[in-house]
Amino acid sequence: MAVTIIMKSSKGPIVDPALCRCCRSIKKCRLLSSEYEWMGKKEVYSDMLMDCFGLLLSHLDGDSKDSCICATCVARLREASAFRNQVLQSEEVFLNARLEENKEDGDAKSFIEVKTEPNDGIDSDTHMDDREDLSIEHQDSKPIAKQVRAETKQQTPQEITRRRSLRSQRGQTEGTVDKEVMGRMRGLRSKLDRMLETPETSQKNKSIASKPKKTTDDNDHKAYANTVTIVHNSYVCPFHNRVSNxxxxxxxxxxxxxxxxxxxxxxxxxxxxxxxxxxxxxxxKIDITRIDCRLCPEKIDDLETLKSHLTNVHGKVLHPITNEFLKFRLSLNNITCTECNSSFPYFDMLKKHMIDHFGTFICDMCGACFLEQNSLRTHIKSHNKVEASFPCEICGKNLKSKYSRYLHVATVHEKKPTVNCYKCEASFLSYALRNKHLIEVHGDKRTFPCKLCDKVYNRRKTLMEHNRRNHLKVYRHQCDLCDQRFYLPSRLKEHMATHTGERNFRCEFCDKSYPRLQSLQEHIRSHSNERRYKCDVCNSTFTQNGSLKNHLKSHHQGYEMDSSYN
Structure with missing residues (x-):
């Protein structure tokens, strides 16, 4: 099911309705992974969740309706982020104060410490007291010096000797502890600096750290810089895609x-x-169908030629690396891979094929390969995913999410239009009706003919499903009790009723029940006298497909029924 983006501005898109990933309410939401502007600052809510709570949410790259956050949770997240920043700033002030305090204490200790020298016929302890008193008197402005001098004057020579022996024994231990404390505080300070650094400072630090040796971050930075230079100075076309759009x-x-x-x-x-x-x-993802230079009238067909042109003619700086981005040559018909010239009828098939050329992130559990590390992280979480079930309270159908259940109830039971036209305010019950509206009202050309038969569809996704079901025979769901396979898991579930004898689909008008939903739907038409099935030989009409088959067997033996009835 689709969602509607009802606002498109510099502040970011709004999706209505959508499922909030933080409180599971269905309302008007914002996208977790998109960038928004608030009070002059940029904010990405998935990054804020990671910074504040260390939460890395999964499946943020999928359908937008499942990757959203509502306004109430945004306000709470902003409050948490502000509190986090307050704590970090307070911690920075605290650490600075402690560092200064330790520095002052170290200076005071080094100033008060006096070496003991032997005296001929004079008590060394008494002489030491005099020298300590003299040195302390020069620091009357320091309270700690006044306190040490007062305590020293009140003590007897024996007490002073005992204190000095304890102090000498304790000196090495205190020195070791001071070193450990200072080392620990320096570590905390460096960690705090990393947490407080801005994106600009972070990028600067990365570039400085990468100078001694070439790292992956350095290569990523060069690829990023090259991509920006190429897009700014040529007519290549960056784009996003989802399914067939x-x-x-x-x-x-x-x-x-x-x-x-x-x-x-x-x-x-x-x-x-x-x-x-x-x-x-x-x-x-960038379409390189047109690569011409923006800075001059030069016509260029090859990306490497463009790089040389920008460097030699216009003085642009480009790093000596390749494959900065995913390159495509988009067309209405078959799309060709820019790396190996393989041809694909649909863009999604080509995009999966690109993993063969550039996929470097591999799952250790199943061997799946991905173009990006974030996609691999999301995939790894799917291995531990527990299948959730959200049954419809009206018909009992199990849905995969709360949002899917909401759409099911709205479209099937309440007949609410949930598929919105992205060119006007109209809403429809299905994608097929919306596509018909786009063709008739907005003049869109939506015809996707099958290359293996004469079928024509108005949605590329429907054509793909037609190919998988009828031509490729992709039947992944096999019955455990027999050899039959099915394209949809729902068909397998209905088929299992033939083994168990269950008849869970009951007619609301009579007491008849059926093992398959399709059989029940055909039966219900008998109550409305809708005769959808017509005999091509004698023009007799029937309410059920089974009745037409029986009619052909008994009245027109040897006649093969049209496959569209099957």
Whole structure:
């Protein structure tokens, strides 16, 4: 099911309705992984959760309706973030004060300490007392010196000797403890500095730390710098995608035609937006169908030629690395891999294929490969995921999430339009109705013909499902009691009733029950006298498919029924 982005501004998108990942309420929400502006500052709520609580939420790269946070939780998160910053600042002041105090104590100890020298015929302890008194008198302004001098004058020579022996025994221990305390405080101070550092300071420190040796961070930084330079100075087209749709990298407008996407992207200035939106994001996907230079009329077809041109003609700095981003040449028909020229009918298939070329992050548990480390982390969590079940209170159907249950109830039982047009305010009960609206009202060209048969669909996803079900025969769900396989798990569940004898689908108009939902739906039509099944030979009509089959067997033997009835 889709959600509606009802506001698109510099402050960030708003999704309505959506499931809040923090309180599980369904209301108007913001995206956890998007950047928003509040009181002149940028904030990303998933990063704030990580900074405040160390929480790394999963599946933030999926459908936006499952990666959101409501306004109430945003306010609480801001309060927690502000309190965290207050504690860190207070800790910094405290550590600075302790460091200064220890420094002053060290100076006082070194100033008061006096070496004992032998005296001919004179009591060394008494002579030491006199020298201590003299040295202390020069520091009358220090309270600690006054206290030491007062205590020393009141003590007898025997007490002074005993105190000095204890002090000498304790000196080495105190010195060791002082060193340990100072070392521990220096460690805390460095940790605090890391926690308080800004993104600008962090980037600066990374660049400084990477100078002695080349690291992965250094290569990432070079790739980032090259990407920014190329996008700023050429007509390449960065984009996002989800399923069968392309999205503008800057304003998230939706397109199915790559030509329209490229024309729209030209209305944005990449120097104003690209760098800020790329910061901390995934590896960008960039269409290189057009690579021409923005700084001069030069026509360029190859990315390496563009790099040489920018370096030699315009003096731009580009690091000697390749594969800074994922390169595509988008087209309406088959899309070709820019690395090996393999052809794919759908973009999602090409994107998965790109893992063969650039996938470097591998799951140790199952061997799955990913382009980014964040995707691998999310995948690893799925191994420990417990399948949740949210049954519908009306029909008993189990849904995978609370939001899915909400959409099921809204569309199936309450008949509420939940699929919104992204070009106007209209809403629909299904994607098919929305696509029909886009074709008739907005003039969209949505025809996706199957290359293996004469079927034509108005959604690329529907065409993909048609291919998997009818041509590729991708039946992953097999019955444990027989050899039958099914495309959908729901069909397998209905099939199991034939082995157990369960008849869980009961007619609300009579007492008949059926093992399959489809059989019940066909039966219900008999109560409405809707005759959907027509005989091609004699034009007789029937309410159920089974009745038509019996009619053909008894009246038209040898006639093969149209496969569309099966």
């Amino acid at each position: 392309y999205y503008c990298y800057y304003c998230k407008d939706q397109f199915t035609n790559p030509n329209e996407l490229r024309e729209h992207t030209l209305t944005h200035d990449p120097k104003e937006m690209f760098e800020s939106m790329m910061e901390g994001k995934k590896i960008p």
